[in-house]
Amino acid sequence: MNVNAIQIDHLSCFYGERLAVNNLSVSIQSGSILGLIGSNGAGKTTTMKAIAGLIQPTDGTITVNGLTPKNDALDFRTHVAYLPDEPQLFPEMTVFDHLRFFASAYRQKFHKAKSLAFLEKWGLFEKRHAPASRLSRGMRQKLAFCCQLQRSPQLFILDEPFTGLDPHGIQQLKETLLENAKKGACIIISSHLLAVVEDLCSHLLMLETGNVSFFGSMEAMRLLNDHGHDNNQRLEDFFHTHPMNQNKLVDSVGVGS
Amino acid sequence: MNSALRKLINPSIFLLFYLRLRGRIRIAIELLTSKRNRLLVFTILAISLGWAIQLFANSAFRESSSRIVIQQAMIVLLTAYATWPILKSIWKRPIAESNFSEVEQSLICHGPFTPTDFIFWQLLKNSLSVTFKAATFAILVSSDVHFPFAAFLGMALCLLCLNLGRYAWERLLVALPASAYRRFQGMAITLVSLLVINVIPSAILFFREASQIAGGEFMMSTSTILMNSYSAIEVTAGAPLFYVVKPFVELITIESGGLHFAIKSLEAVLLVCASITTAWLVELQISRGVFRTNCDSESEVHEFKSLFSQLKSTSIPYLYGVGPIVWRQFRRIAREALPTTIASLPVALLAILPTQIGITDDLAFVFVFLILVLLSFLLMPAVLKFDFRSDYDHLSLFRQLAIPSIAITLGQLAVPVLVLSFVQTVTLLAVYSQLQISFSLIVASAILLFVANIFVFGFENFLYLISPFKFEESTFSMMLRTLMTFSSKILVILAVLITLIIWMSFAKTFSNQLPFASFSEIVICYSGILAVGVFMSLTMLYALHRQFDKLLFLRGC
Known part of the structure; x- marks a missing residue:
């Protein structure tokens, strides 16, 4: 049975007087992959940070599997994995040490053989003794993701996760995310690679200057095209042609439907 | 008990400390493979040893308080x-x-x-x-x-x-x-x-x-x-x-x-x-x-409203590439105008203090000048970090600019040097109103201090660019860096003092052979100091810009 994994009600974030996110209310079911798209400065990262509990919203509530970032901070963080656009790693620590630390931080048993196999899978085995400072951008991205993946969180929030990855890495990441979604994890991805988002995501949230301009399933997006009958409209066309004032769709399409 | 402790403190905190320390030691050992780094490390060790010997000697041979x-x-x-x-x-x-x-x-x-x-x-x-x-x-x-x-x-x-x-x-x-x-x-x-x-x-x-x-x-x-x-x-x-x-x-x-x-x-x-x-x-x-x-x-x-918001609308003079760099640093200092003014006030007040303690005007001015030099060298560079030191994240960005590295170096140093010189000149003018001294002395001192400021900030940035880092409070590596920077500054002060003493004695001897002896002695002495100061500042600027080039080359960014 699908249940709402994430419930966001009237979320608003202001930076001083500047509006970043305005009155966002959505709910996402477990097993969904939500693509978050919008122009630069549309409020994608702020929304993601607020959902991850990294910033305190000015107004509204966020619940992930019944947990709130304010009242159940520790449990909340255990359930949520946030990967920022710039992967954050301890520069002096080796690839292998990172996996060891993350396992320990989330109070999980560390299996050396399993971790090595994990690194092998992600093409980091050769670099297992190299400090993070000597890894390429793509490798750092992979390592940051591996650190989060090994603890099997229920919600992944990934900000531009495909940046710096080679085609093989992108494919591998897509497969891994689909695999995790099948297992019941909820995934939120922000990306400007609209083709990837279209392939991967089951739902779409489009933001424009902090306001929701579309929220619904991919099928709903394909139905809503300029001619009203083209079911094969690509996300890219939709993004470029969609007028900002289609907020009505949020109500009509519904949540996670 | 062990379990209770694990419940209280996440054990990964200790693990993280251990892994990071181990990682740093490993990287430090790897650094020794390069000849240049070995030389650098041995220099640091020699300075540390000097401090340690001085420390032991100090505690062993002095009278107990x-x-x-x-x-x-x-x-x-x-x-x-x-x-x-x-x-x-x-x-x-x-x-x-x-x-x-x-x-x-x-x-x-x-x-x-x-x-x-x-x-x-x-x-x-x-x-x-x-x-x-x-x-x-x-x-x-x-x-x-x-x-x-x-x-x-x-x-x-x-x-x-x-x-x-x-x-x-x-x-x-x-x-x-x-x-x-x-x-x-x-x-x-x-x-x-x-x-x-x-x-x-x-x-x-x-x-x-x-x-x-x-x-x-x-x-x-x-x-x-x-x-x-x-x-x-x-x-x-x-x-x-x-x-x-x-x-x-x-x-x-x-x-x-x-x-x-x-x-x-x-x-x-x-x-x-x-x-x-x-x-x-x-x-x-x-x-x-x-x-x-x-x-x-x-x-x-x-929310911030710049004190110099009118600058936004004016076009920026290029000035061989120095203009935009200066403009950027100036915008930053304008944003922190109040904190910078508050931080500069104690220096100005301390420097003026000798004019109030009832000593002769000449002696008071000497004290004022020395205090200004010392504080400018030891304290002010920490306050006015509007140069390379505050641009750790932007060092690679500077390479992409179509501006020669010497222009970038000059632009980076210009604002802190000018601001410090302004504070010093205002202090000197305040002193002039309190003491009966020649105005030419004030002008001569201001020029000398300006030249010294170029050297001071050049030196500070040069040390920084040898191994750039992000400022972080109370860490061991930060403490070692501060110690090394401070030691280097002390060594430079000693070198400058020795040079000054030698030059002053030379000026005295030389001026005795000239007519108008007392006047000539001052002029010769001042000219010599200024010439040495200009030479050292230019050398430091050159060394700094070379270091900036090398740093980019080594990082390959």
Whole structure:
């Protein structure tokens, strides 16, 4: 049975007087992959940070599997994995040490053989003794993701996760995310690679200057095209042609439907 | 018990400390494979050895001081150490990165950790530098105290207590909304101004009386300064810190062991526990969202209205590429105009002080000039970091600019040099209004100081570019860097002084062979110093721009 994994009600974030996110209310079911798209400065990262509990919203509530970032901070963080656009790693620590630390931080048993196999899978085995400072951008991205993946969180929030990855890495990441979604994890991805988002995501949230301009399933997006009958409209066309004032769709399409 | 401890503190905190330390040691060893780095490390080791020998010699061959003097000195110094971050926070609001680096913020602050874990992480981070400082201190005062171990323990606990206090204070200020911080700033500035208005006239009066008693030949003895500072701290706003520091000082200077030592140690440990509890409470309040930290604090950037907003509309002169760089740094300093002014005021006030203590005008001016030089060299570069040192994240960006590296170097140094020269010139003009001296002396001094400032900032940036880093409080590596920078500065001051003495004696000999001897001596002396200063500054600029080039080449960015 699908249940709402994430419930966001009237979320608003202001930076001083500047509006970043305005009155966002959505709910996402477990097993969904939500693509978050919008122009630069549309409020994608702020929304993601607020959902991850990294910033305190000015107004509204966020619940992930019944947990709130304010009242159940520790449990909340255990359930949520946030990967920022710039992967954050301890520069002096080796690839292998990172996996060891993350396992320990989330109070999980560390299996050396399993971790090595994990690194092998992600093409980091050769670099297992190299400090993070000597890894390429793509490798750092992979390592940051591996650190989060090994603890099997229920919600992944990934900000531009495909940046710096080679085609093989992108494919591998897509497969891994689909695999995790099948297992019941909820995934939120922000990306400007609209083709990837279209392939991967089951739902779409489009933001424009902090306001929701579309929220619904991919099928709903394909139905809503300029001619009203083209079911094969690509996300890219939709993004470029969609007028900002289609907020009505949020109500009509519904949540996670 | 082990399980209870694991429940209280996440074991990964200890693991992280160990893994990071191991990683740093490994990288440091790997660095030794390069010839250039080996040379650098050996130079650093030689300087450290020099300090260590000086330290041992100092403690072994000097006369032991009385207990009361040691106590007074310790209380004055430790109170100053504790007060400095509070004063600093008045003009410059601490940033989140001062206690947690960007990575730590992302992986620790936003990780599965409790406020208790944060405090233990801070304790672990501080442990190395605290141990090092306390051990150095124990060696330094070994001839003055009865139990060097008690001195080590007392100092270590005191530093832990004060560092945690500073941590709690800064976390609180970081978490406060912008409006609350501005209210704090206003209140603190009023308090400090009242204190200064109260203390300075008494200090001037005291110095004048003392100089009259001494028949004009005024010399301040260390014990007099100590005694008066001690009394000032005890009866003024420093009193709360005085009572925090005192138990540690009593442990440091303890005269009998056994039960007395146990009680004093317990007292010190309890104070550390109180500091831990305070920091923990602050963290707890932050984690509960009592302070609205995130959205509001970021808003400051957007709320800020520049004092020099008219600059936005004007076009920027190119000036061989120097213009845009200067303009950018100028915008940054304009944004921090108030904190920079507040930070520069003590330097100007301290420099003017000799004009009020009743010594001859010539001698007073010499003191003013020396104070300006010393403070400019030792203190001001830390305040005016509007150069490469504040651009760690943008070093690679500079390479992409179609501007020659020498222009970038000049542009980066221009603003701090000009600002410091402005502060010095204003101070000199204020001194001129107080003393009966020639105006040409003021002009000559201002020119000399300007040339010296280029060297000072060039040198500071040169050391920084050898191995750039992000500024971080209270870490062992940061402490070592500060120590090395300071040692290098002292060495440079010594070299400059020796050169000056040699040149002055040469000028005296040479001028004797010329007519108008006394005038010629001054002119020759000044011209020589200026020529050497210009040469050194130009050399430093060249070296700095070469270092900037090399750095980019080595990093391959």
